[in-house]
Amino acid sequence: xxxxxxxxxxxxxxxxxxxxxxxxxxxxxxxxxxxxxxxxxxxxxxxxxxxxxxxxxxxxxxxxxxxxxxxxxxxxxxxxxxxxxxxxxxxxxxxxxxxxxxxxxxxxxxxxxxxxxxxxxxxxxxxxxxxxxxxxxxxxxxxxxxxxxxxxxxxxxxxxxxxxxxxxxxxxxxxxxxxxxxxxxxxxxxxxxxxxxxxxxxxxxxxxxxxxxxxxxxxxxxxxxxxxxxxxxxxxxxxxxxxxxxxxxxxxxxxxxxxxxxxxxxxxxxx
Amino acid sequence: xxxxxxxxxxxxxxxxxxxxxxxxxxxxxxxxxxxxxxxxxxxxxxxxxxxxxxxxxxxxxxxxxxxxxxxxxxxxxxxxxxxxxxxxxxxxxxxxxxxxxxxxxxxxxxxxxxxxxxxxxxxxxxxxxxxxxxxxxxxxxxxxxxxxxxxxxxxxxxxxxxxxxxxxxxxxxxxxxxxxxxxxxxxxxxxxxxxxxxxxxxxxxxxxxxxxxxxxxxxxxxxxxxxxxxxxxxxxxxxxxxxxxxxxxx
Numbered sequence: 109x110x111x112x113x114x115x116x117x118x119x120x121x122x123x124x125x126x127x128x129x130x131x132x133x134x135x136x137x138x139x140x141x142x143x144x145x146x147x148x149x150x151x152x153x154x155x156x157x158x159x160x161x162x163x164x165x166x167x168x169x170x171x172x173x174x175x176x177x178x179x180x181x182x183x184x185x186x187x188x189x190x191x192x193x194x195x196x197x198x199x200x201x202x203x204x205x206x207x208x209x210x211x212x213x214x215x216x217x218x219x220x221x222x223x224x225x226x227x228x229x230x231x232x233x234x235x236x237x238x239x240x241x242x243x244x245x246x247x248x249x250x251x252x253x254x255x256x257x258x259x260x261x262x263x264x265x266x267x268x269x270x271x272x273x274x275x276x277x278x279x280x281x282x283x284x285x286x287x288x289x290x291x292x293x294x295x296x297x298x299x300x301x302x303x304x305x306x307x308x309x310x311x312x313x314x315x316x317x318x319x320x321x322x323x324x325x326x327x328x329x330x331x332x333x334x335x336x337x338x339x340x341x342x343x344x345x346x347x348x349x350x351x352x353x354x355x356x357x358x359x360x361x362x363x364x365x366x367x368x369x370x371x372x373x374x375x376x377x378x379x
Numbered sequence: 380x381x382x383x384x385x386x387x388x389x390x391x392x393x394x395x396x397x398x399x400x401x402x403x404x405x406x407x408x409x410x411x412x413x414x415x416x417x418x419x420x421x422x423x424x425x426x427x428x429x430x431x432x433x434x435x436x437x438x439x440x441x442x443x444x445x446x447x448x449x450x451x452x453x454x455x456x457x458x459x460x461x462x463x464x465x466x467x468x469x470x471x472x473x474x475x476x477x478x479x480x481x482x483x484x485x486x487x488x489x490x491x492x493x494x495x496x497x498x499x500x501x502x503x504x505x506x507x508x509x510x511x512x513x514x515x516x517x518x519x520x521x522x523x524x525x526x527x528x529x530x531x532x533x534x535x536x537x538x539x540x541x542x543x544x545x546x547x548x549x550x551x552x553x554x555x556x557x558x559x560x561x562x563x564x565x566x567x568x569x570x571x572x573x574x575x576x577x578x579x580x581x582x583x584x585x586x587x588x589x590x591x592x593x594x595x596x597x598x599x600x601x602x603x604x605x606x607x608x609x610x611x612x613x614x615x616x617x618x619x620x621x622x623x624x625x626x627x628x629x
Contacts, residue, residue: 153544286540286568289400314540314568316595341570347601 136173138364139342141256141280141311141334144177144204145192155181158338160196164203170343175335176256176367178207178235185215194229205371207233207256212241219247226251226376233371239264245272252375254367256280256309256334262295269299269306276370278307278332282322285336286312293318300326307366309334316348328358332367383421385452385618386596388504388534388565388588392439394428396593397506398539404428404593408443411592412450418600420589424621426454426483426504433457433485434469441477452625454481454504459489467495474499480625481532487518493526502530502624504563506539515549523557530624532586534563536576541568551576554584561620563588565599573602582612586620 142163149155158180167175177196179189186209193206208225210218222244225231234248236257248255249272258280259265269277283296293313300306300322308326311334313319322331335345349362390397393405406428415423425443427436437455444453455473457466470492473479483504484492496503507518515537523531537550547567554560554576562580565588567573576585589599608616622628 286542288540288542290402291400312568314566314594316598338571339569341605343605344570344598344602348595348598351595351597351601 135360135363135365136368137171137346138205138333138367139167139172139175139335139337140278140332140367141309142175142177142204142337143180143339144196145179145189147180147182147189149181149183152181153339160200160204163337163342164200166337166342167203170346172342172346173364174202175204175337175342176207176233176371177204178233178256179209182209183214186210187221190221190225190231191229194225194231197230205233206231207235207253209235209237210244211236211238212244213238219243222247222251223376226253226374232374240268245275248272249275250376252373254278254307254370254373258285262292262299265306266299266303269303273303273305276305276307276373278309278334278370280309280334281312281336282308282310282318284313284318287315287318290315290318293322297322297325300330306330307332307370310349310362311336311345312340313348319348320352323352323354323358323362328354328361329366329369331362332370333363382614383618383622384419384587384600385621386415386420386423386589386591386599387532387586387621388563389415389423389425389591389596390428390593391425391443391451392427392436394430394436397429401429406592408447408451411596415589415591415596418589418597420596420600422450422452422618423589423591424452424454424481424625426481427456429485430456431458432462437469437473437479438477441473441479444478452481453477453479454483455479456483456485457492458485459492460486463489463491466491467498470495470499474501488522493522493529496529497526500626502532502561504532504534506534509543509546515546516553519550519553519557519560523553523560527557527559530559530561531557532561532563532624534588534590535566536562536564536572538572539566541572544569544572547572547575551579554580560584561586561624564603564616565590566594567602570602570605573606577606577608577612577616582608582615583620585616586624587617 143158144160147155190208197204197206208231233253234255254276256278262283284292335342390406395401430436433456440453444451481502538546563586589596
């Protein structure tokens with residue numbers, strides 16, 4: 109069992125946040141779900157631009173220390189967009205942790221790309237929207253990186269989580285983006301109770317009684333603060349957690365500690 | 380003394396959720412009033428959850444308003460199609476005898492409902508059910524432009540949960556076009572469209588709403604607080620505008 113101090117030190121070394129050698133150091137507030145960078149299609153905000161400077165401004169106002177960032181939508185390959193994520197992380201040291209994004213439907217050679225992106229570019233997680241293939245999931249297992257997955261349906265997520273029990277998988281949006289279908293929130297909560305490797309992110313929950321239900325029923329270790337910035341505002345998303353007035357330790361885990369713990373499992377070669 | 384904060388869009392009583400997939404609900408007052416008090420809300424416009432008919436639901440709302448006089452302002456709800464031929468008579472009774480102050484249209488407002496709203500001088504809340512390929516204007520333009528003397532409240536900045544962002548953009552543009560169209564702030568998912576509304580519209584056109592207790596009124600209030608409004612605009616959005624629309628203030 110890792111002590112809190114050891115955990116913070118390991119996480120700090122990983123993320124660039126100073127642990128200051130003290131257990132009194134606060135757990136950083138870390139958003140596990142943020143998009144950043146440019147994309148070419150100009151059809152929606154999420155195929156156009158996610159400006160890291162604007163995101164950082166809102167993070168500062170909300171008291172968010174760090175965010176996991178990954179690309180917005182690309183039509184063909186994420187290689188260039190993942191490089192842009194690594195560049196943004198370098199441009200704002202200590203503020204962003206880069207995740208690569210991939211899609212099995214249009215990309216070839218994903219394993220090689222993921223190894224390069226994690227080992228050479230310093231990315232530390234994977235964002236998925238489309239249904240992943242074996243190559244993607246086995247590479248995630250090999251690297252020890254968490255997979256943040258916004259699936260077509262919670263049932264689809266379950267199939268992947270069940271098939272890859274050694275991969276930590278974060279189910280985005282508490283299972284239902286913008287609370288479009290409450291039944292998906294309920295299914296997500298049950299999944300997180302059942303599978304040790306399933307975590308929930310809190311992003312874009314509009315009907316917040318499902319957020320309250322998740323926090324009441326699922327161990328706090330399995331809930332990760334997320335926002336979906338810049339489409340959704342971190343200042344309002346963090347309010348949805350803080351208004352619940354959770355015990356300090358529980359709030360710290362949800363607002364950052366849990367994501368840091370998942371990130372600390374990285375076992376790829378350090379860049 | 381600061382102006383009263385009034386929620387223009389709250390729910391009370393049994394029925395189904397207004398959004399799909401529908402869920403059976405029974406909205407109580409305790410959660411709304413407790414959480415609303417935390418948010419600093421003084422008064423609430425309350426209306427029924429969705430029902431197949433609204434006579435009993437509106438009576439229930441009226442009784443709650445009597446019991447909480449000064450706190451609750453009742454709105455009727457009617458289904459112009461399902462209650463066709465009975466809406467005007469019911470609405471007259473609900474406004475004149477039972478003290479309700481507005482009407483929400485469950486379905487597209489027709490002449491019967493609109494003529495009654497003109498006669499009774501009450502605002503009409505209407506959130507169109509938009510089918511794939513349609514936009515807000517498809518349903519808003521005709522009733523709003525045909526009845527310029529009636530004030531319309533379009534909930535959720537025109538797009539519940541911000542699912543289709545263009546619904547917000549179109550609704551904000553519509554509020555500029557039609558002097559009698561107002562937007563309520565409840566139930567938005569993407570705060571930047573509230574920022575857009577506050578930037579693009581005069582504060583007279585925006586009404587604070589919560590959709591509570593289906594949604595948490597504290598979140599709705601925080602969304603407005605984050606706009607850093609000037610005091611005069613804040614007073615209008617947070618209560619002055621809805622009190623004007625129901626005729627309580629000039």
